[in-house]
Amino acid sequence: MIEDQIAQWRSYLRSRQAIHAVDIAELEDHLREQVAALTAAGLAPDEAFLVAVKRLGSLDALSREFAREHSDRLWKQLVMPAADTGEQKPAARTDALVAFCLAVAAAVVIKLPALFGIGLNENESFYVRNLSLFVLPLVTCYFAWKRGMAAGTARWLAVAFVAAGVFANVYPFTPEGNTEILTALHTPIALWIAVGVAYAGGRWREVAGRMDFIRFSGELFIYYVLIALGGGVLLGFTFGIFEAIGMDIEPFFETWILPCGAMGGVLVASWLVETKQSVIENMAPVLARLFTPLFTIVLLVFLGLVLGTGRTLDVEREVLIVFDMLLVVVLGLLLYSLSARDPRAPGGAFDVVQVVLVLSALVADAVALWAIAARITEFGFTPNRVAALGMNVILLVNLAWSAVCYVRFLRGRGGFADLERWQTNYLWVYAVWAAIVVTAFPPVFRYI
């Protein structure tokens, strides 16, 4: 009884970021001592608890005092995680060590082919086709280790990676041809699902597990970009200071630092995202919220101009790619706004903006498709164009059904969970489509 009350009190305190676990332990000791003293003086335990809590002061005042003394705590620190929680430290250190070793392994793996005479400069296409195979298996290993993956699952994932390796290397691609580039672009998309299965552990079949993987992907991307920026600054300085003593490090940079750093960075970023998930606010939803209204305005102005003035789309060869990218961005905005939304909250103004964004993207894409459809026979079906068209259709279907779910939710005819389930189930479609592009396109289009 009293233990329940204390546990509840503890969880209240835990929600205040200025009060750390170690302080809660100290306050709890105080509380228990006070309760014991009051009980000894004749109070009933629950009365004693109430009096003791009251004497500690109001939670707001207490948290304010702690925040004044520990203002640094309002800035959540990632690099020195929870130095005072005591028990979790060895686990965190092992985790960091494993991630570091795998990052080193990724750096070594990218240099392995060079040992067998496949140099980076002479065999660019080999590296482009196999890039994801150098690093994604190691990311998968990290999560397989972290989540204690079952042997059966591990075997299936190994089969997927081996199959991807076979398809990337046995087809007689025309050097730097279309199908080779398509393979290079789609292999990582298809294999990303393998990383997802490892990341979600046993929860891959659950909507929540796949949603966590979507969150992870967004944060990983942001962290990787940040690490790359930092690496760029470091390299800029390195160039400068070595040039000052008359040394040109460019060859060394191109063959060692860039490939090893780029590969190792993926693992470091994965580890950071994994460590920080509960420590720091997620960035992707913040960016999504920031840019959703802006993209909506741009699209509405575009549509207004097209429909109002009757301007026609200048159908260039690349226009399809531009609209694919647009749909990807809109989908990203939708996905990462969803990922941070409380599914139980009722619809609000932001949800309406979201629906307007999706609908205007759909209309804009329809306008583009209409313009292209008229001339597609004239251009001919090259592998690039078919891949871009397929991608467009997949995204269009996703966004169209999302819009339907969203409108239903806003009108109170369906739950928000429908939208989440649709999005997380759809992950398979991307992977399957990417797998089709990798396996079927090269022979169908005769490896051009």
Next chain:
Amino acid sequence: MDINKDLIAASSTPLVLAILAEGDTYGYAILKRVQELSGGRMAWTDGMLYPVLHRLERLGHIQARWQVADSGRRRKYYRITPQGRSQLAEERRQWQAVDATLRGIWRMLSLAVPVPPLLPVPSLLQAA
């Protein structure tokens, strides 16, 4: 009698340091001791003691360590450092100066105004 918040806050440092100068102890016992010394007249909100302790720890006046108490629970004990002792001496000098000044003026006033009856409690400032 309620003592105003600013006075409580200002006297918290010398009081806590002085209690720790008597021997190592922990939060709850410090509050008990304050209550005892002031005859219950200095009412601290219990929770507010801890930020004060953490500030003194950060300044290096006291040191904390976790130890398993007789109750079997882990408890955070505080100990005064040499730097804390010199801080206490400094605080004591300042408070004595304030006290002496006030005493002087009370004495002069007492010629004109009747003195409130003294309670048989050791004065807080003398204890420090």
